[in-house]
Amino acid sequence: MNDGKLDQYGGWTGKRFESTGYFRVEKDERWWIVTPEGNAFLSFGINHLHPEFWLQDYNATAWQKKLGLADLDSPRFTSALKDWFLTTCKNYGFNTVGVHADLSVANHGGPSVPYVMSFEVVDIPHYRNDVVDEDFLDVFSTEFEAHCDRMARENVARVAEDPYLLGYALTDCPLFTEEDLRERPDTIGGHLASRASAGRAS
Numbered sequence: 001m002n003d004g005k006l007d008q009y010g011g012w013t014g015k016r017f018e019s020t021g022y023f024r025v026e027k028d029e030r031w032w033i034v035t036p037e038g039n040a041f042l043s044f045g046i047n048h049l050h051p052e053f054w055l056q057d058y059n060a061t062a063w064q065k066k067l068g069l070a071d072l073d074s075p076r077f078t079s080a081l082k083d084w085f086l087t088t089c090k091n092y093g094f095n096t097v098g099v100h101a102d103l104s105v106a107n108h109g110g111p112s113v114p115y116v117m118s119f120e121v122v123d124i125p126h127y128r129n130d131v132v133d134e135d136f137l138d139v140f141s142t143e144f145e146a147h148c149d150r151m152a153r154e155n156v157a158r159v160a161e162d163p164y165l166l167g168y169a170l171t172d173c174p175l176f177t178e179e180d181l182r183e184r185p186d187t188i189g190g191h192l193a194s195r196a197s198a199g200r201a202s
Helices: 057-067 075-090 143-158 177-185 189-201
Strands: 012-016 024-028 030-034 039-041 117-118 165-169
Touching: 057 075, 117 143
Parallel strands: 117 165
Antiparallel strands: 012 039, 024 030, 030 039
């Protein structure tokens, strides 16, 4: 009977696969994420680890106390925030740093938790109102292929050998279809739909 032990990456030792030294996926009846040590992994992560959220005037005193700092401008702020974050992850069972996270905090002094790296080859999120037609790139073009290769060299190569790298987030909340647009009346989709409705009404 398995005792439910986890490996250093948070993988479940009760289900084993071949270890490769990196995160990967493998299908065994269902798809599994596999840790570098070859154990099954279910990602349960936290997004939006941004230090500026902790540096607001209205909560500075509370976080100084919680982080054990006399001043949030302290050079120890980043390491203290990381320690608090890791403790929070342990207490609540989180095992992944998700997207929208400042990896300079999460990986300060070296990664301790599997993480997702943002690698945005297109920038067309639903929450921006300034997305224009030119932002929708031709993903079948040779120019787009060169664009992706250039971004990979600049951003991905430096972490490619990191065993804590769980994967990449290629873009954030993209709007691809008219149905996507209808679902987001607060953003560019709603803006365009409203404009079209106004044109028909006139």
